[in-house]
Amino acid sequence: MSHSSGQSGATSPEAYYQRVMQLCSQAAPTATAHIPVDVFACGRVLAADVRATWPVPPHANSAMDGFLVHRADLPAAGAGPRSLAVCGDVPAGSAPQLPAPGQAVRIMTGAPIPEFPAQLADTPDLLVVPVEDTDVPAGPGPLPSEVTIKRAPRRSNIRARGENLQPGDVLATSGSVVDPGTVAALLSAGVSTIAVRPNLRVAIISSGAELLPLHPGTPTPQTLPAGKIPDSNGPMLAALVRAAGYSQLSTHHSIDDPRALRGLFDKLSADHDVILTTGGISAGAFDVVRHVLSTSEQSWFGHCAQKPGAPQGHGLWKDTPVLCLPGNPVAAFVSFHLYLAPALALLSGAQAAPTLWARPQLSAQAASDFPAAPPGKLAVVPVSVDYSGARPQAVAYSSGGIGSHFVASLAGTTALAAYATAVSAGDPLDIYPF
Structure with missing residues (x-):
């Protein structure tokens, strides 16, 4: 599907996607490890084509x-x-x-x-x-x-013997992700060991002195201290990373101190493959992520012609990609699905989608009027999907407009709707499942 957005001075979402993927392609892994084919192989990325040893079926x-x-x-x-x-x-x-x-x-x-x-x-x-x-x-x-x-x-x-597969046939290609069906195919063809890419090591930094981390097992205060908000971005991003299949991750919080953030970047870049940040990338006096990372290689900060999630940025810190999300939680949530999920796949050695919208797509119907996109911008709205009728119904995450701070409305969303022109109840609407 073609999505247009032409706000003057803003980068199109497609152009930003290509920018992110170009940055990450330089850090894609080349190392391999050999592991047994079992349930724990699921989620790993193949480092080489796999050929059948036995025919499938093995006998008539x-x-x-x-x-x-x-x-x-x-x-x-x-x-x-x-x-x-x-x-x-x-x-x-x-x-x-x-x-x-x-x-x-x-x-x-x-x-x-x-x-x-x-x-x-x-x-x-x-x-x-x-x-x-x-x-x-x-x-x-x-x-x-x-x-x-x-x-x-x-x-x-x-x-017939070999009706499904003959010895020497390729049954899984380099860059593909092992799933339960692949496990069955490999073992059926006599393959018990595979070459895979290393597990991706992900670091997450939620930045901002206003954030109050709520630690498991620690009593939650009855009222928030003045000026503080709960740190939902860090745990949300960690949950998104885990849901995408990456279990080796660490989470951190950084206050608005450039020196402390440089030290954290130094530490994390030494033993992680990618660093993800939320917040601190606009033009404010305390947006230290942008300030610190702008001195690094291949850094870029600017605006994408989308709502929510206009502020975006990235760079390299000692050859480790740093991918920066906005601080508003809905904007961070949307941006993760648009840019970071495919970037993490590329960094893990998986085959990269050639374009931003080369992803699973579902034709649905708007359950109600969707908030209009600002002029020249693409609206990217989280939705829940009702499959009980003749056609899937897309329900906007919030009836109060495209609020990038409406974090309490994200529960139960399973897809993104993307549109540039007004959408009324009953209109067809393309959605992209997470």
Whole structure:
């Protein structure tokens, strides 16, 4: 989808996305580690293509519970049922058995079948008659001495060896993220060890002397001290990072002191792969993040033509990327999903989305009027989604406008709506799930 925003002097969201991804591409990892394929491999990024060791399936096998017979022994079209002697039993996990002409072997789903060429999967001499098409009751029971075939199956009901994958085939590519389906695919193909990128180490700094961290286990004050607000940005950002699949993170708070912030940048850049900050990036007298980071390499601070989240910035501190979010919590929340989530994926070695909007998209309907975007800006609004009707309904996070400070309205949001022109109730609306 194309989103336009042309406020004079402001960078478009797409241009800022490309700027962030260019910065992070310089720090993308090259190291590898070899780990076993198990549940703990989920979320790791592959450092090389993975090829199958075994074929999938590893042997020809039955797709049905039934009886393995020769095609020539099936009843002819228009003829009555035909009875065959049963000469064997092949449960899953046992060795294959070949019935003699005029005989049948009882066979279970997944049980092996004597091999035949893969290209003949639909026309082998052998086929499996489903138990439902015989006179034998379905379910557990003793091996019958005879089976009567009531009708011939239309298909062979046989899965050919290597029908899904052949040895040497690529089953997962470098830069892809291991998920539960990948774990199953790897193990099925005989792959037990994979090369992956190191876990991404993330540092989070919430900045501002006005922030009051609420530590777990510490009693919450009945009233806030004058001028203080709860630090919700730091925990929110940590939760977003964890939800994105990165578990190695540390959280910090910095007051508006340039020297202290430089020291924190020095410390964190030594043992983290990326530093994320919230607050302190506008043009105020106490916006120390911008002041300190502006002296670093490849730093950029400015405004994006979006609401919320216009102030943005980034730079390198001793070769470690520092990605800076606005201090208003909704603006930080929106900006994380737009820019930081794909940046973290790139820094972890995953394949990068080529554009800002190359992400999962859902066509929905506005449940009510959405607040208008300011002239020349793109509105990016968190929404919850109601799937109970014929079409998904997008519900704006707040009915009070696009308030970048409406943090209490973020609960339950699962997607972003992005639009440049007015949206009325019932209008179609593209949304982007988190």
